[in-house]
Amino acid sequence: MKLIHIASALALSAVIGAPAFAQEIDRPECVAPAKPGGGFDLTCRIAQQGLEKQFDGPMEVTFLPGGIGAVAINLFNTTRTDDPNAIVAFSSGSLLNMAIGKYGQWGADDVRFLATAGTDYGAVIVRADSPYQSLDDLMADLEKDPGSVVMGAGGSVGSQDWMKAAILLKSKELDPRKMRYVAFDGGGDAIAGLLGGSIQVYFGDVGEMVSHLGTGEMRILAAMSPERLPAPFNDIATAKELGYDAEWPIVRGFYMGKDVPDAAYDKWVEAFNAAYGTEEWSKLVKDKGLLPLNLSGQEMDADMKKRVERMTGIAKEAGLIQ
Incomplete structure (x- = not known):
């Protein structure tokens, strides 16, 4: 016992x-x-x-x-x-x-x-050496011809990332069906596609850029948030403040x-x-x-x-x- x-x-x-x-x-x-x-x-x-x-x-x-x-x-x-x-x-x-x-x-x-x-919030991202220095630069080309810029993200047509691009185009009454969009299987592949030159613009998320921005390889043209985010993203303008009614939480x-x-x-x-x-x-x-x-x-x-x-x-x- x-x-x-x-x-x-x-x-x-x-x-x-x-x-x-x-x-x-x-x-x-x-x-x-x-x-x-x-x-x-x-x-x-x-x-x-x-x-x-x-x-x-x-x-x-x-x-x-x-x-x-x-x-x-x-x-x-x-x-x-x-x-x-x-x-x-x-x-x-x-x-x-x-x-x-x-x-x-x-x-x-x-x-x-x-x-x-x-x-998190959506983001419009380009390579550091992109000719698009601002969101206005990008939108100027898209307004001339929505199919002139190769854009992509980690999702197919109708996905959340496609919706980010579509909402941005619709803010200027452009037809999202006319854009050139490349679908990748996840954000990692899409970032590789951007850095490799197969796409010119990546519609990703602000959060996933934390580990990449310090490398100097990419830039965020705009955050798709209702107002500016806290540091380290407080220097990034929102699409809204730049005149585009495009938000994606x-x-x-x-x-x-x-x-x-x-x-x-x-x-x-x-x-x-x-x-x-x-x-x-x-x-x-x-x-x-x-x-x-x-x-x-x-x-x-x-x-x-x-x-x-x-x-x-x-x-x-x-x-x-x-």
């Missing part, structure tokens, strides 16, 4: 001394549904660094490119629907894909939205499989909520070029589903869906 009591005490001690999230989440993983270097990679790095104190071991980041998130959402609706260890990065572009049916049969009701990483966050046990989902929510209250999280989000947006759990899940509903309405007005 004494041995049993000792064993029980040791077991209890191990449980008490274990990290708060170890029991349901023993192999934390963030899936970035694209190749390295783009916005999904950035989103997973925030989770990896921001939650490192919440788990017993380091979070793994894996890359699953294909269909700007289509391969990932299919995987988490077939073989990994109840995986308690994995979270998947998404953005407003993912929500748009759900809204217009780009993910086939999978939509907003087929995932459990978990938590946000922060918010971007939410970045994470979802899980729809059959994940409540206990595991709740532990992830606890982990994010614990991180949200720290200075380290705030600094990390800022350093990655994002603005704070701290939503988690059921509130966040409901908010994202409302966003998809709104996007569905906008897509119908734009003729992207019937």
